[in-house]
Amino acid sequence: MLTAEQNQTLTRTGPGTPMGDVFRRYWMPALLSRELPRPDCPPVRVKLLGEDFVAFRDSSGRVGIVEPRCPHRGANLFFGRNEACGLRCAYHGWKFDAAGQCVDIPNVTPEVAQRLKHKATIRALKTAEAGEVVWAFFGEAGDAPPVPDFEYAAVPSSHRFVGKKLQQCNWAQACEGGLDTAHFSYLHAGINEGRKVGLHQVGRALSESDDGTVEPPRLKRLRWLIEDGAPRFTALSHAAGLLLCAARTADDEQLYWRMTQFLMPNHSLTPGNFPEDTALANTWVPIDDTSCWIFCYAWHPDRPIEDRERERLAGGSGIFAEVDDDFVPIRRRENDYLLDRDLQRTASFTGISGISEQDQAIADSQGPIADRTQELLCQTDLGVVRFRELMFRAVEDVRRGVTPLGAHDAGAYRVRSGDTVAAGDLDAEEVAQERFGDHWGRPLDAAISMSKEATPAPGTL
Amino acid sequence: MLTAEQNQTLTRTGPGTPMGDVFRRYWMPALLSRELPRPDCPPVRVKLLGEDFVAFRDSSGRVGIVEPRCPHRGANLFFGRNEACGLRCAYHGWKFDAAGQCVDIPNVTPEVAQRLKHKATIRALKTAEAGEVVWAFFGEAGDAPPVPDFEYAAVPSSHRFVGKKLQQCNWAQACEGGLDTAHFSYLHAGINEGRKVGLHQVGRALSESDDGTVEPPRLKRLRWLIEDGAPRFTALSHAAGLLLCAARTADDEQLYWRMTQFLMPNHSLTPGNFPEDTALANTWVPIDDTSCWIFCYAWHPDRPIEDRERERLAGGSGIFAEVDDDFVPIRRRENDYLLDRDLQRTASFTGISGISEQDQAIADSQGPIADRTQELLCQTDLGVVRFRELMFRAVEDVRRGVTPLGAHDAGAYRVRSGDTVAAGDLDAEEVAQERFGDHWGRPLDAAISMSKEATPAPGTL
């Protein structure tokens, strides 16, 4: 539970806000590389952290993300021509390169143009491309650290699929949903004859093998998710964020562990994957305070993403929503996510089709900006609580001039998430060691850890 | 004419407003029973008096109207599952009964759940069903008086038809339209060769007999409505509101009386019916300050509503609008009520089809909240003036801790409205006595009455 002021601090990321200052110390996914498919292709509008930009790919392939306002008379450069290594304003032909330099002023004499150009520089973000995503650094470009070294960006493109989707609420509540694997036992549950069962409509994506027969191990895990709806959470901190570990009772006195990564300030690697499975991750990038882009990444460290899986992801599956050409989900707030009450009665806990859409609906339902001044947090909200603590620490760090966690440590982002079944007497650190072993990119910094037995009293979180 | 402050007092009914406090002392129609057709049917959103709720019918048939916010993390219970005598949140499965008690918290240990449940009670309105309408008491549930004893709720369901429709303006101006039978001579008039005539398109509903021939008595009344456009109003006060009597010149030195009931704080029984006719009534329930639900009731004390009449009402006739599945009128503000200027020229005073839609258009046209600081009231506005006086008196009563008129007197609502033709020398009380006689549920309290000759000077009302 937060004060109204804390809630405001957590959720506002516009220019000049404390959390906005934090976000401007980190690289942000700005758009998909495929939104700018070719040199000199059409410019696109980009709104992020409450600020408007125009993005374009110049003749050399370099991406510019610049303020949209021509300094001459304020026309919008979105309507400009992307030509010969620059974006030319449609009104009087003033031209700007990807770094924001004014390179041509054709409606005055050459002498006047020479004097005017240096006054006509426009703001340009520092940009980079990694993992088929265009990243932007919204702070002072001179201070930009290296781009975080995500594994999904390091694998060959054949091993990767990326996308994005619109979320019509504040970024933080959507991100909190990603750190809360407890809801999997409810929000994503199926219904059979009135009782919760393995997940509805995730069947095909998660539990079907290529020849159509069902693999028993996957069904087992779904059963454990349903049978134990009160997982025990442990949060392990490290150099870029948190490893959030949730243990559920499995068979034979074993525990089923789902381990989620939170990476500062707005990334998560999801649980749900065993070592042989495709890995998944998200970034929640604020558009403004009441909407965000959720970037979605799927990758496999060792093998290509097959065409069939790629098609499934592109059409909406797991964390990937079914979206239109503007990356707006087909099932969304305006149409109540095509909620089917008959389906809810007979086959799905929510009646909404799609894991992603179920997450989206419940986050939207918390309001444009969730009110955290009235909450009853419990043990399964540990990840949410630790996330908020890290975000507030980062605000304090930036305020004091200290580099916030992970911002200058690109290598700390080379981590993994995933599931495992382990002996019942191992603690979270031991399980993580066993699960990730030498697959784990860097040693855990276990400075803050909680025993899995510790269940904080509700309300004290 | 009101001051700006009085107009604000009259029209605002949100939490904490003076008129909101008045409304919260009375039972309110909240939704139609058929919107929750079966036990465990889908929950529906309800917004009334500026407050959001979720309504559901539990397994036992009991209706719950509860705040929509799950106290755990603020997800909206509209997306919940209505199952086994409770509404279960889609996020983590917390479950609430129709009284707002939290009856299950499955994502923590049973011991923690036990401690948490009592903190997790949510607000629930006291509810009742009468006349195929779900009523709610928005005040402290312990204080709820009996539900008002409307005749339409007392007759067998075969004798009754109920509906509702959206009005896109403040409740009070729409209600005032219902208390002003003078406008019938204009707003609802037909046009024939450039002159006002009997009502356009009400013909079928009001003046056609079952075999298709027209009954002369009904045509006569329409003629009187048109011929005398300046009816004389008398307001008789009683224990739940006002009987508003409007006299028009009829034939042979008789008067044609239309008598409307206003019942505190937002009900009206309409004039227009002779003893053998179906009776009609409305309630205007604020959704917020710029829209309201108008509940519509048709009933006959002595006989069933025939299928043919029932179909006509369901499709839009008289006070019933033609509405879509969400009870939004087909002809509405956004499409200018499908106003047909040719029709207006040749056949209808307004060019808008439907009595209800004509009323709706003119009320909307007064603005989202009518400005009553500039008015030129005249004698036919007497009902409007008396209505405002009663509403302000109720505000004062509630402020002083006094029960407002009718709030604890369910029996006072067993009254009737209707038309009659009477000798020209009878006054309103004598005519009401003659018209309602032993059909009148309780004696009139005639403490405040005005002679029908008294025509207050314009502007002094």
Added chain:
Amino acid sequence: MLTAEQNQTLTRTGPGTPMGDVFRRYWMPALLSRELPRPDCPPVRVKLLGEDFVAFRDSSGRVGIVEPRCPHRGANLFFGRNEACGLRCAYHGWKFDAAGQCVDIPNVTPEVAQRLKHKATIRALKTAEAGEVVWAFFGEAGDAPPVPDFEYAAVPSSHRFVGKKLQQCNWAQACEGGLDTAHFSYLHAGINEGRKVGLHQVGRALSESDDGTVEPPRLKRLRWLIEDGAPRFTALSHAAGLLLCAARTADDEQLYWRMTQFLMPNHSLTPGNFPEDTALANTWVPIDDTSCWIFCYAWHPDRPIEDRERERLAGGSGIFAEVDDDFVPIRRRENDYLLDRDLQRTASFTGISGISEQDQAIADSQGPIADRTQELLCQTDLGVVRFRELMFRAVEDVRRGVTPLGAHDAGAYRVRSGDTVAAGDLDAEEVAQERFGDHWGRPLDAAISMSKEATPAPGTL
């Protein structure tokens, strides 16, 4: 560049604003005469200068533009009946004539009606019709000067075509676009093999003769427009505004001059026409501070507008947009003006079809109200700068009780604009003399003139 306060002064024209006071000293085009095609035709809503009105043509053909609120109970007179020389309120039949006098109150006794009528006068604008346009004077009707004597209004209707179109931004930036012929070299340019060429899609309207062959002189002018993108501006002031002259290099040491009229406070006669061509003009009338109607006039002093040209203008050509039945452009903000990026790459500088739509898009793109506190003005913005000076002078004049420029001088509006090719050593005044000669309605008052050589330093304008 303006201060924030100056920008507010320039752009706000609602009641009580300084610029609103200026506009209320001049006649304004309010609607097209054909929007009220017949006596007693349907009334129409008119919103201008932030104020709502209802316009109607009475039985005698006289146009009334009255406040929409019935003084009785505030119903909107738009829903009224236009009958027998007056507009009758749909609620209780109160009736008003075109001058705002209440002429009937039928719902009270004749005696009361007599007393009430004189209190029930509603505001009515003084109106006039000229050039198939209904003009309104928004100030005190008694002070109304004669309607400005535009040539387009003086020619026979066979020689004229008028229209209007919605612009979804503040009036002043759209008007400034009309005073800036420099943008013609960019915004309206065509593209051929990557280079700017003669204008895309203006070809048909501007450069095709009746038999389909292209006239070389017109192609020449298009070439000059493209080849010289830095025209030299001179502003000549006169009794109703400014003659703005822009010189471009032509062939054989001649100059190609485009001369635009700005007429206080919101009219422009466009350049682009040689003496044999159809003349064109615009008025920008604020609807509110973020939208305006642009009235469009085409006329020929000496010959009829042929059917073929008339059809072309009606369908959208040159300054005439392709509009729907409500005068809303088909290509507009909501659909990004159907911007075609392929077209932009291969054939059109903007990718937007239509001169009018290109102007519209770029003005919209400056924002709902352009921010003039950040600009880099240069020599081609001289017209914009002089326009702002005149507008601020008018604000000052009105503040001091002085009649603003042109407001009482109807004859000063009988001026012309147009193009010419002249010897390179003539200055703007000499060229204007040569171009307009005895066609020029009144002598130029050349009190303020700038030499065409003077190129003010950027930023000092």
